[in-house]
Amino acid sequence: MTHDEIRKVHTTTWSGGPGCHGGCGVIAHIKNNRLIKIEGDPDHPMNRGRLCPRCLAMTQYVHHPERLTRPLKRAGKRGENKWQEISWDEAFDLIEEKFGSIRNDFGPESVVFSMGTGRDVGAWICMLAYAFGSPNVSFALSGNACYTPRITASEIVLGDYCIFDGGQWCAKGHDDPRYTVPECIVIWGYNIPASCPDNIFGHWAIDLMKKGSKLITIDPRLSWFASRSDKWLLIRPGTDGALAMGFLNIIIQEGLYDKDFGKKWTNAPHLIRKDTGKLLRESDLMPNGSSDNFAAWDVINKNIVIWGSHHAVYKTKVSEAALEGQFKIKLKDGKEINATTVWSEFCARAAEYPVEKVAEITWLKERDIIDAARLYAKSKPATIQWGLAIDSTPAITPTATAIAALWCITGNLGIPGGNVIARYAYNAVAYALPGAKGVIKRPSKEIDEKRIGYREYGLFREFIWRAQTDKVLEQIFSEDPYPVKGMWIQCCILIGGTGYDPARWIKALKKLDFTVVVDIFMTPTCQMADVVLPATTFLEKDSIRSWWVPLQTINKAMTVDECKSGIEINFELAKRFDPNFRWKTIYDLFDEILEPSGMTFKELQEKGWSIPPEGHPSAPYLRHEKGLLRQDGKPGFQKRSGKVELYSTLREEWGLEPMPCYEEPPFTPVSRPDLAEEYPLILSTSRRSPVYFLSEHRNIPWLREADPDPVLEIHPDTAKSMGVGQGEWVWVENWMGRCKLKAKVSPIVPRWMVMAAHGWWFPEKPGEEPSLYGMWESNINQLMLMGYNGKDGLGTITKHLLCKVYKVNGKG
Amino acid sequence: MSRKPEYGLLIDYEYCTGCYACQVACAQEYEWPAGMGGIRVIEIVEKLPNDKHYLKFMPIPTELCILCAGRTKEGKNPACVHHCMAACMKYGKIEELAKEINKPRMVLWAPKA
Known part of the structure; x- marks a missing residue:
């Protein structure tokens, strides 16, 4: 190959660059170590040639x-924006010294490792934090409120995470004969075409619309989907919690639920004690009974039967477990x-949300x-x-568990x-x-x-092995x-992006002894750092x-x-901080992570990508029937009850409401009519732009225009x-406080709400304080x-605060 | 009078999501500075009766569109068509594309090229 020839490198998007949660396959055209073009x-299988503007x-x-x-x-x-270039060795030495002395004086937990949204940084920042000895890995958003809460809620209900099946496990996607096009897709609080969905390709939903899927869109804003839905709410x-409860109630009242599934695969038949409101356990009934085993009522034999959770079967023969009813039960003492079933209680809970009440809460008809x-429940x-x-x-959690139900x-x-259970392909998981x-x-x-x-x-x-951000x-x-004496901030625009109440965060960062920021461009966050390390885009790294x-x-x-790539930076420091760090190179680590797939990094690299075959526990469908979800190979789910x-x-154990419900958020016209008098509009924010990933990309001319x-x-x-x-x-x-925005006068928002663009700072403005890039x-x-x-x-107030709006005098 | 155009772009605008992939793909292909390019996306919010609205996006080829003559010669699709996230654009002979207008909300562009 001559020096001037164009090399075409096939690779995968993730992290720095488009910024998103990635997964798209791209072909990078490289000439003389320069990117001259990138194509889908x-x-x-993810994008099939297509590519978003950020990647383009x-x-x-x-x-x-x-x-x-x-x-x-x-x-x-x-904050003065004065910097001195140093070598990597000097940087690593300095960080080792400074963080090392914090570790000696205050303990390793006194350094917090903070990341932005979960990209490949998650694994590598954990590797560094754990090698340093700190358990404090933090995702910088209030209430850890991005994806983690939904994952957790799904795990609370069914022991795994569930996502929309767009055919991604089938080699031929939604054209695969194993796949069925959904009759109905509910788009709930999601502007898929403009967002970077949680590891799905948003436009799959559009492919499916073309194949006849009907849409229900739940959104206060006229999104693209809302505009094209059979039902826009x-x-x-x-x-949303009230709406989900209302849906459950209608579906139950009208008998539109799947009784067989409920009986066989959920804990609907398990008994709840009326005296304590808690589940009736085997340990309540017999001296050596296990508190992990639950009780049900056999309607034919009219006796108690015990559900053995460990083997996910009834311990005695059961003719038919009651789904509903009231029963008199004798305890071991x-x-x-009196006891009733989970299903009876669940129905009673749903019945607290009759449609007229839900309409009043949600402002829907x-x-x-x-x-x-009906459209959702009758579609299959x-x-x-x-x-x-x-x-x-x-x-x-009460909201998302209702939706998962x-x-x-x-x-x-x-x-x-x-909705199918999503697991890491081949169970190849990088970090805990x-x-x-x-x-x-x-x-x-x-x-x-x-x-x-x-x-x-x-x-x-x-479930969530991160520090709780607000508590940090x-x-x-x-x-x-x-x-807390030090912070390591990686791939995170804490000031200007993720951090609510930035003035307070700045005060916090200025209080620390030593802070390192790893990023690709200077950001308002970098201005608070003692050392800034230059990271790579996805095109400049192996991972x-x-x-x-x-x-x-x-x-x-x-x-x-x-x-340097995030993993190289984290790897070098992890080696320095942990004398027992066991990998020699990043490739040793990759090979170990990939081991369950039977492929080495090199072998997978040659293949490019791989989807686990049907029958593998990390591939759908109906794994609960086939015994592919539980470690013991028994049918059922990865839950304490197996159901x-x-x-x-779990929520019962934690002293939290064990069944879904609705709670009015703290700052709404309903909960705070006093505040609403001065601030009459609902302030919603965090809408996605198709050309930006959160607070990034304002410095990219093709996107900014x-x-x-x-x-x-x-x-x-x-x-x-x-x-x-x-x-x-x-x-x-x-x-x-207040901020200045440009009015986009449009009927796509209701009269009582405004939608504010988020993540704005101006890379073209001075970085030093007080400007801080015009933040x-x-x-x-x-x-x-x-x-x-x-x-x-968990959770936060992003979508429902209160505000007032008034003109900026003069030109602003 | 100009020659009769032979090739064009068929756009099923019902599915255009306004993602700007076409616009940026074109800018990349020809290294246009920001503000120029062979295709532009516009947003239209249409007012309908009963306080209803329809949100429409429309990609419009500009005076700079050459229908990616170089790419199509190699058997590839124009950059915009290749990358369209909604897969709602098609390149071809105008006469053939016209036959594919089998549903509402489509437009056939014959750019200056």
């Missing part, structure tokens, strides 16, 4: 003149109690709620694709075209995650108990029970992508100056009442609050 790979703008991104290319050491005060933000419930298969909006409310009781769980044994292990229990949020939240002990911020100030399907490698196509839990054993300004979507009637015209700058204000002008996080989470530590 037509043979890749990679030439402007990779070769951007403002890229960080050398490690930088702070040369002035924090223009819901009041934050009331001779006491007689009764007719629309009923029609949507039907699937629900839920979005980030579901996570963005404090009562996320919908696909369970309608028999749409695990079937082609329904709930329900999976990752190669990168968590620190010991003794260390993990120091994790911020561990003591307070059962969920964080059992609190603890930086309180230093209770121990001080793996192990997240649902397919299993793939990321292949280095080129290099840019001295930039889908309509009544959660498509979405040049931070806009506030406001209804024409509302704008008119304030004398605001199209394109005028307005202040959006609440009791936290104080238009960043909506100034109106957002930390610390308003659900009882389980």
